[in-house]
Amino acid sequence: SQQGEEDPQALSIQEGENATMNCSYKTSINNLQWYRQNSGRGLVHLILIRSNEREKHSGRLRVTLDTSKKSSSLLITASRAADTASYFCATDAVSYGKLTFGQGTILTVHP
Amino acid sequence: GAVVSQHPSRVICKSGTSVKIECRSLDFQATTMFWYRQFPKQSLMLMATSNEGSKATYEQGVEKDKFLINHASLTLSTLTVTSAHPEDSSFYICSAAEDYTEAFFGQGTRLTVV
Numbered sequence: 001s002q003q004g005e006e007d008p009q010a011l012s013i014q015e016g017e018n019a020t021m022n023c024s025y026k027t028s029i030n031n032l033q034w035y036r037q038n039s040g041r042g043l044v045h046l047i048l049i050r051s052n053e054r055e056k057h058s059g060r061l062r063v064t065l066d067t068s069k070k071s072s073s074l075l076i077t078a079s080r081a082a083d084t085a086s087y088f089c090a091t092d093a094v095s096y097g098k099l100t101f102g103q104g105t106i107l108t109v110h111p
Numbered sequence: 112g113a114v115v116s117q118h119p120s121r122v123i124c125k126s127g128t129s130v131k132i133e134c135r136s137l138d139f140q141a142t143t144m145f146w147y148r149q150f151p152k153q154s155l156m157l158m159a160t161s162n163e164g165s166k167a168t169y170e171q172g173v174e175k176d177k178f179l180i181n182h183a184s185l186t187l188s189t190l191t192v193t194s195a196h197p198e199d200s201s202f203y204i205c206s207a208a209e210d211y212t213e214a215f216f217g218q219g220t221r222l223t224v225v
Contacts, residue, residue, distance in 0.1 A: 040202075040221070041218075041219070042117075042204060042216060042217065042218040042219040043155075043204065043216045043219075045215075045216070048213065088154060088155070090155075096208060096212055096213060096214070097143055097145060097206065097207075097208030097212070097213065097214035098143075098145060098157065098160060098214075099145070099155075099157070099206070099214065100157070101147075101154045101155045101156075102154065103153075103154050104154050
C-alpha cells in the first residue's frame with residue numbers, strides 16, 4: 001500500500017510564483033526523494049534528502065524533512081511554465097532502492 | 112547519474128498474448144532491480160524486487176504467474192506480462208541499484224492491450 005500522502009493533489013499557479021508541495025509518510029525512513037514526471041513520461045530525479053538532514057537545496061528547489069512529524073516539503077521558487085508536471089515524493093525505508101511513492105501533486109504553472 | 116535503459120518504450124499487443132519488457136543497466140552492475148506499475152493519473156506501485164540470480168520477491172496482490180520476472184545477469188532484468196488483458200494496460204517502469212545504493216529509473220514502457 002502507498003505509504004506517502006501528498007498535498008495538495010493539484011496546484012495551479014502563475015509563472016514566477018512559488019509552489020509548495022507536502023508529503024507525509026508513516027514509517028521510519030533512510031531517505032526521502034522527490035521526482036518529477038511529465039505527462040506520460042518517465043521519472044526525473046530531483047533531490048534526495050537523508051534522514052539525518054533537515055534541509056537541502058538544489059537550484060530553485062528547496063526540500064525540508066521533519067522526521068519527528070514524518071513529513072517533507074518541496075518548494076519550487078520562481079516557477080516556470082516548464083515546471084508543469086506531476087511531483088512525487090518517495091521514501092526508502094527498508095533498503096536503498098526500494099521506494100514507496102506518495103500519491104503525487106499535479107502542478108500547473110500558467111505563463 | 113547511472114543510466115538505465117528500458118525497452119520498448121511503447122508496445123501494443125492483442126489480448127491473450129505475452130509481452131516482454133527489458134530493463135538494462137548500461138554502466139553499472141545492478142544487483143537489485145525493481146519493477147513498478149503506474150495506472151493513469153495514479154502513483155507508482157512497486158510490483159516486485161529482483162536480485163540477480165535469485166527468484167523475484169513480489170508485493171502483496173501481484174500475481175507472480177502473470178508477471179514473470181527474470182534477473183539472469185547483473186545488467187538485465189525482464190518483466191513478461193503473460194496472457195495480457197486490457198486491464199494490464201499500464202505504464203511499467205523499472206529501476207536498478209548497485210549494492211543497495213541509490214536506484215536509477217528507466218524511461219518506462221507504455222503497455223496497451225487491445
